[in-house]
Amino acid sequence: MKITLNPDAEIVRIVKEGLEKTGGYCPCRRERKEEYKCMCDEFKAQINDPEFEGYCHCMLYYKHKD
Template structure:
């Protein structure tokens, strides 16, 4: 499994700004619960794909 930042630097910049303003809780979540801290539980449990806010992308490495 590999996790990378979104290659779109504009998205990364905007999401990081929103995270800082929101005490590092996912800006896409409405509640400030521990499982909503970035990297949120939803993303950690995914097998592959992009997190909801678009900051991270997870994929299986091909050998």
């Protein structure tokens, strides 16, 4: 298992800017809840799911199964 940044530098830049503005809360969600702090609970669950491969909700990170 491995986690990498999106190879699209423009997406990474936009999401990181968003994270700076929100103080670390997921920029693609409206609510400011603890579970939405990056890395959010949703992506952590996807990391722990052996079947999941793909991007996090904001497409900042990509989880590779192998």
